[in-house]
Amino acid sequence: MKIGVLGAGSWGTALATLLAEKGFEVMLWHRREEFINDMIIKGENTKYLPGVPFDNNIYPTNNLEKAVVDCEIVILAVPSHGIRELCQNIKGFVSADQHIVNVAKGIEDKTYFRLSQVVNEELSYNNVYVLSGPSHAEEVAKKLPTTVVISGEERSKCEYLQDVFSTDNFRVYTNPDMIGVELGGALKNIIALGAGISDGLGYGDNSKAALMTRGIAEISRLGKILGAKTETFAGLTGIGDLIVTCTSMHSRNRRAGIKLGQGEKLEKVLEDIGMVVEGIKATKTAYELSNKFECEMPITRGIYKILYENMDPRDIVTQIMTRSNKHEIEEINSLYYYGWN
Structure with a gap:
């Protein structure tokens, strides 16, 4: 072949x-x-x-x-x-x-x-x-x-x-579920940028665990609106891809986030990485989609403000941490797929 x-x-x-x-x-x-x-x-x-x-x-x-x-x-x-x-x-x-x-x-x-x-x-x-x-x-x-x-x-x-x-x-x-598979692969890069920023700020494992867990929640939320099966995000192209991208130094998105968290400017970060950092454009696109569909995505919105509005990452963390109190489990989903030929 x-x-x-x-x-x-x-x-x-x-x-x-x-x-x-x-x-x-x-x-x-x-x-x-x-x-x-x-x-x-x-x-x-x-x-x-x-x-x-x-x-x-x-x-x-x-x-x-x-x-x-x-x-x-x-x-x-x-x-x-x-x-x-x-x-x-x-x-x-x-x-x-x-x-x-x-x-x-x-x-x-x-x-x-x-x-x-x-x-x-x-x-x-x-x-x-x-x-x-x-x-x-x-x-x-x-x-x-x-x-x-x-x-x-x-x-x-x-x-x-x-x-x-x-x-x-x-x-x-x-x-x-091709919609879910594709969206999981695209949107996890945003959360990986956030994980890197967290590391660059000197935050610990607790912070990263929270970021990843709530990150997959907002990925699932947007994914459902766009037609994905939310249970797909509990699999390899959701949680699996999120874990590896948020924790590995092979991840360009995480490495870029670390530099941003350490105070480097975006232009210098991209020059240093030397390869495409997919999460940069994905953040802008997901931010615009969240506005279009009125989808609550606080982490994505926060990273957008860091990348495109030059906000201090520490101020963004404070904003996210002081949001109004919420329930954690937003919905229970079926474990079965239907309609695949």
Whole structure:
């Protein structure tokens, strides 16, 4: 089988490595020719995933048509804000029988589309599938045990893709709730920024536990309004992804939050990180959605004020802690899914 991985960042490269080691022929695309040449010469991605040598089945290329044509599966692994342009660029190359798998996490600015909606709008004859979950590229590349979720409209195709991606160290579950899977992956980045800010301020484990727990509550609240099954957020793409992103130094969102909590300006933080911090744009989008649907999201609103209104993080913490008293358990949810074909 031939598989195209479009995007040679850390996650795209880790997935290319995983699939190549299973014996698949993997085309690894990046737009810059000099970057591709460097990977070919050095036999690894020294910028985004250093120390992980390429399998012989990986073929780096900057030719987008070559990376797509004749591939049974095409994986979209560019940052979320680049998904629409990428789909527009491959529209003339993809065919209806190809499986499009998105692994980026985010919500499109202004349209508020989930990324699967963006893909389906541009590639209207392809059903898109989503691979998401707690999966740092660095650990996947080292073959450390990892579990993720594949979601899409057709159960049989999800189970087919489950088999394609699964290894002894990379366990893939299926989940019919694509809305919840996508929103969990996108919105947890906001809470991870908050966790980093908490660490940067010098707060302790109690603070982070509270932030994560109430964070998943407001993610679930918005998710339900947008059509997700709230129980999905108790799984790998909700709590699971939230835990790993809020606690690991592999997390760009947490690292960015730490610097913000220590008083660094956002522009300097992004320069130091050197890669896309998805939580920055996700915060703005979620803040606007919370206003649109009158959804109570105090943590998201607080992080928005830190990022976009230059408010002092300590003042935001005080505002959140002194809100009017609430009940913790807002609702009881069914444990069953319905209507998945």
